[in-house]
Amino acid sequence: MAIQEVLIEAKQLVKRYGDFTAVNGIDFQVRKGESFGFLGPNGAGKSTTMRIIAATLTRTSGEITILGKDPEKFGPEIKAHLGVVPQTDNLDNALTVEENLYIYGRYFGLSKKFIAPKIEELLDFAQLTEKRSVKVETLSGGMKRRLTIARALVSEPEILMLDEPTTGLDPQARHILWDRLFRLKEQGVTLLITTHYMDEAEQLCDRLMVMDKGSIMAEDSPAGLIKNFSTKEVLEVRFGSDRNADVAPQLKEMCERIEVLPDRILMYADDGEALLHDLGQKGLHPLTSLVRRSSLEDVFLRLTGRTLVD
Amino acid sequence: MAARQGSLVIVDVDRIKRHGALSVVEGRLLVLLKYIPGLTSAAVANPFLYLIAIGVGVGKLINAHSGGVDGVKYLTFLAPALLSTAAIQNALDEVVFPTLEGFKWNKSFFAINSTPISGKQIANGILIASLVRVTFSVTIYGTIVYLFGGFTSIRGWLAIPTSFAAAAAFGAFIMGIAAWAKNDDSFFMVLGRFVMMPLFLFSGTFYQLSSMPIYLRWIGWLSPLWHTTELGRYLTYGHHISGLMFCVHIGYLVAMFSFGMRFAHRQFEQRLAK
Numbered sequence: 233m234a235i236q237e238v239l240i241e242a243k244q245l246v247k248r249y250g251d252f253t254a255v256n257g258i259d260f261q262v263r264k265g266e267s268f269g270f271l272g273p274n275g276a277g278k279s280t281t282m283r284i285i286a287a288t289l290t291r292t293s294g295e296i297t298i299l300g301k302d303p304e305k306f307g308p309e310i311k312a313h314l315g316v317v318p319q320t321d322n323l324d325n326a327l328t329v330e331e332n333l334y335i336y337g338r339y340f341g342l343s344k345k346f347i348a349p350k351i352e353e354l355l356d357f358a359q360l361t362e363k364r365s366v367k368v369e370t371l372s373g374g375m376k377r378r379l380t381i382a383r384a385l386v387s388e389p390e391i392l393m394l395d396e397p398t399t400g401l402d403p404q405a406r407h408i409l410w411d412r413l414f415r416l417k418e419q420g421v422t423l424l425i426t427t428h429y430m431d432e433a434e435q436l437c438d439r440l441m442v443m444d445k446g447s448i449m450a451e452d453s454p455a456g457l458i459k460n461f462s463t464k465e466v467l468e469v470r471f472g473s474d475r476n477a478d479v480a481p482q483l484k485e486m487c488e489r490i491e492v493l494p495d496r497i498l499m500y501a502d503d504g505e506a507l508l509h510d511l512g513q514k515g516l517h518p519l520t521s522l523v524r525r526s527s528l529e530d531v532f533l534r535l536t537g538r539t540l541v542d
Numbered sequence: 543m544a545a546r547q548g549s550l551v552i553v554d555v556d557r558i559k560r561h562g563a564l565s566v567v568e569g570r571l572l573v574l575l576k577y578i579p580g581l582t583s584a585a586v587a588n589p590f591l592y593l594i595a596i597g598v599g600v601g602k603l604i605n606a607h608s609g610g611v612d613g614v615k616y617l618t619f620l621a622p623a624l625l626s627t628a629a630i631q632n633a634l635d636e637v638v639f640p641t642l643e644g645f646k647w648n649k650s651f652f653a654i655n656s657t658p659i660s661g662k663q664i665a666n667g668i669l670i671a672s673l674v675r676v677t678f679s680v681t682i683y684g685t686i687v688y689l690f691g692g693f694t695s696i697r698g699w700l701a702i703p704t705s706f707a708a709a710a711a712f713g714a715f716i717m718g719i720a721a722w723a724k725n726d727d728s729f730f731m732v733l734g735r736f737v738m739m740p741l742f743l744f745s746g747t748f749y750q751l752s753s754m755p756i757y758l759r760w761i762g763w764l765s766p767l768w769h770t771t772e773l774g775r776y777l778t779y780g781h782h783i784s785g786l787m788f789c790v791h792i793g794y795l796v797a798m799f800s801f802g803m804r805f806a807h808r809q810f811e812q813r814l815a816k
Contacts, residue, residue: 307660308558311657312555312658322649324648338569339654340549341562
């Protein structure tokens, strides 16, 4: 595969608010057409990094270029090629669905002639054609989210930035959104996504940067992260909250690694079923057990010692 | 679906740098058009009721007892002040609410600021849109004053541009304050009770400022309403002001506008970058 052009490059990027360091000297590159994710819990520095890329927040130190330009010197030139979907929908509630698309296009200096067919295309994309004349304040959360994404696409951006795109949405709305984002990726749009949902990160991202407390913990493809930082499978066992800590030392000797959580113990092994069988052989009978494949949650636990929802 | 051209082809940044504020104006007008029946009703009803009560009612009494004020009938004396008051009120409605909404209530300014449009351009657009509404409302007000016989000559219509100047100067200043204000509840209370009401009452609106006790006149001196009212009275019926005071009135309004816009620009840029 040909090496794609680098659209975003950060070197030793730092953002401080007084004594608090939100972003602590991170380096990363995002290539054209790639779907790049920032994974981490709240407060990891994901949104701050996104705002620096979006040229709406100045950095404290370090270097960053977007499309080869410094956002502090070329804010409008960079913003012209970004589609931004913020964490909280900031649509104009007084306007209708199509008026929101129209005026956002005008903010990008687009002509009415260009915007008119674009609105039809985006209404179809967001499955909001029937709601075109409805005021935004009457839409459901999922509809508002789709409209916010559609709005960000009106200028056909080179990079689409999505900050926690599905937070607060029900499962059906999430899957519709994922489908729409897949389509964009197929069209060659570079996606930049922050999320604290591991399934979303796995579904949408080619490459992930795991962040915690402003620093990068690891960077790879979802499969690469799981391969490098976890086993193939995980056996989750519960012996009861009183016994979990007591049996933990025995369990530790039976597998590659364990994590003792407040309600359960995670045992890491390439064959979970075989491990469960071994437990029975040793007379250890958990109250409940579950064998599953390793996920990014396990990677995060390994890297930070905490779960994503801590 | 049309073939994707990409933002590198379709977005002209230089054009946005030149005309971005006008897109913000367009967005505000799109919202205002939805309220046009209400805005029109208010623009007609307010002056109509006011002129019947004060201009005609109180005016009849004053005209009968003293033959008017400042050598003209009371309504003619009052008209420039009423037009400036209406202009200021309309401007405040259109800068305060959108600014609080844009920064706090639904954060729409942050959406605009994620496009190539800058904070300064947003502030400029909000003020220009407010002045469009001011022009609309004050023109209706002026027409009603004319129908009530408040303009003694064609010069009477010059009260419209002077009221526009009051709206621009005060609107710019208050827009900066609205962008700076963190607590919108106390902001409305302070604006209504401690700014608008004293301005309206102590700016030589209903009688000449020189009739006021000296210790209250400073309110008028600080008020853009007094400066535009004096200019309006000078232009519409020849109220006497010295050449120096003419320059002071113009200079005060220009200074207030310039300071207000610089202050607003700074507040908009700072708040959008937080």
